[in-house]
Amino acid sequence: MMDLQIASNLLSALPEGTEPSMWMPPRVSTVAHHVDWLFNFILAVSVFFFLLIVVLMVLFVIRYRRREGHQAEDSPSHNMALELTWSLIPLALVVVIFFFGFKGFLDMTTSPANAYEILVDGQKWNWSFTYPNGYVDSNLHAPVQRPVRLVMTSADVIHSLYVPAFRIKSDLVPGRYSKAWFEATEPGQYELFCAEYCGTSHSDMIAQVIVHPPGEFEKWLEQASNFLETMTPVEAGFKLYQVRGCQQCHSVDGSAKTGPTLLGIFGHTQALADGGSIVADENYIRESILEPAARVVAGYEPVMPTYQGRIKDEEITAIIEYLKSLSGTE
């Protein structure tokens, strides 16, 4: 039965529905059908030529294998008409493939004018999605059936935003903006990968795309944006720790990662890389967020990007309260 399913997948030139096939993940964007159609077309062409080559090869091996009494027969050593034929037919086919690939690409890169815009920041090893009201989340939330434009850049090295279910991928390059867009066709939760190698935790730089049913995206955004008012400062600080990229490098269980642990540091003396030391109070935490390279803890590299201009004062306050709670000095 497996074979039948594979065969029907190979032959279905016009993919319909959203269900995944043997080759492709679920299709839930408006461009995915075009990509899959071309994929299946190329697959059909490839299977045809592959079988042609292999079947002829096997037939020739069987028919003309060296054995008693069999000799190579005279046959022409070239045939211009034949060779031109098998140059020109592939040429015509690749022209067709090129054309549909380019056409599809134009659709994939030209976003509608009325698209909803979300800013995307990549940094080792976390995603930040900034919504029009200034709210920042580590997952990409989007309304269904509405074009969404992503305006993307990177704080450090090159990353690449890849959502297999949408068939979109675009690099995030430091020092410039790149764009991508999609229109999700089905509510649900889908994977978002970093596709450009970016170091230690590259393979954990994964976010979720949450496509909300009609009318629910706005409700979600309003509720999520109010977290500073609706949560206690410690809860809000913990949320910020999770969504703003802190937890990728700073543990809260005492283990060292790329940066020092945040467990029990508040109010305690820290040895610094330059030989001095400092008590980690409110002002030191604030400075470490806004100017991370100013006073680096001994044993660590100054690799943290600055949050200057990317975080509000109230949010810093909430993070400080959260760190206090980790030291029992709330």
Place this chain on the structure above:
Amino acid sequence: MAVATPALAGTDTTDNQTPKNYLNASRGLLSWFFTLDHKRIGVMYLIAILSSFFLGGVFALLLRTELLTPAQTIMDADTYNKMFTLHGAVMIFLFIIPGIPATLGNFVLPLMLGAKDVALPRLNLASFWLWMIGAVFAVSSIVVGAVDTGWTFYTPYSTTTGTAVISMTLGAFILGFSSIFTGLNFIVTIHKMRPEGMTWFRMPLFLWGIYSTAIIQVLATPVLGITLLLLVAERTLGVGIFDPALGGDPVLYQHFFWFYSHPAVYIMILPAMAIMSELMSVFSGKHIFGYRFIAWSSVAIALLSFLVWGHHMFTSGQAGITNMIFSALTFSVAIPSAVKVFNWVATMYKGSIRLATPMLYALSFLFLFSIGGLTGLFLGALSTDVHLHDTYFVVAHFHYVMFGGTVIAFLGGLHYWWPKMFGRMYSERWGSIAALLVFVGFNLTFFSQFVMGSQGMPRRYFNYVDRFTSYHQISTIGSYVLGLGFFVIAGYLLHSLVRGDRAPANPWGGATLEWETSSPPPPHNFDCEFRAGDPYDLDDLRYDPEIKGHVRRDPESIRLHPKGAQQ
């Protein structure tokens, strides 16, 4: 030195005593290290390059073992990142780029020309020692902290990471010069040293392939050298070229890098196609089909290879019009490759096909390279590439072309010329078993990677989401079968050096000139000069069961006056 040994009084292979040949003409390690004999340099390259392949292969098996389960299996993320970088760098720069030209090319090219050596023997030796120095730099990067950038060294990651990028890039820089020297030498040799009667279109197709490769080596490699020097300058002097923090442009690096590295994949595949043309004709017992189309397609591939580098950057944010042009140019390379495959298959038609080990590899090549080439169509088309770029689909495509193509053809060539190189025959039975193991293991390893790639599995991932687990496990099991295949090959080839039957001058019935001398050849290769005929006219040869080899019906028909003392 081998070249300086006195002329030998002929090479009578019927003598039971081991005749004087290039292997036993002089003794001692120094007689090898400072030899100017292309055959000895070829053998030294072979040992060095197979050692690199072993090293890169061990890395590959460790990587596949790590990927048996999501998250940590046997190593941590940083070790994994360093190891996939080393696997790529060793396989690309140390093994597959120099691979066929420096080993089989060095050994066979002058013999095919009926010549005594390459045109510039000292440059040839210099190329080998540069390779050794470059290899020391590259491998020593492991000791000083290892590189974790991937073999592509993308900026600004490579200019900001703390690992030993400088020694690795300097290694690649030096290896580049080794490659340039080899290419230059072959161009000069083919232009100046062809025997009487060997016009351009009477050259064996192996030489057309090696010649086309050499053109790319000489023209493209300097760009890699400059790029890597700029990278080192940025790291050590803080000059802003690629790092945006210093005012540079990271995508510029990608243009520079692929301007070399895309032509470089044709440095890797053209020599493999060159071997294929020889194998398909000889083991089909028939003239190659469509000689001129195959010859011109090599040249066409070499030239077009310079125009397609941008297809590595379809998602980098480069302009849409740039993407369109590079996509169109990329498809143009598909045509000459397709022509070659059809012509090889047509060569078998009405032939007398012998399934000796080299031919098993040639047939494997047709199967695997067809898949590798056809999956390139998915990546050349813009809309499908956006989805597939930087996934395992690309990894699988690349390995089907480079391993299924180049390594398989290299194995075919190695088994084809092994008797010539070492004067011994290996076990055909073990040869067939190993060829089958390699074929099955390879497909298990890499076909599953096509599927998981198109399903969305990104490359260079230490950890992965659960739904990819079974694909990864199939792939890992395949890699063990593949490893076993290579273990068997190493076993029977080494065994043949000691116990193998003595090889006749022409065990397979090839009409090219390397089969006109004894196996292994004497230091000076030939006792006469040649008037070369059609290299694929096999009708002049007949099988002599007494010597288990092929002989010309009229050996004098292509021989000219014996080499006189004036030589």
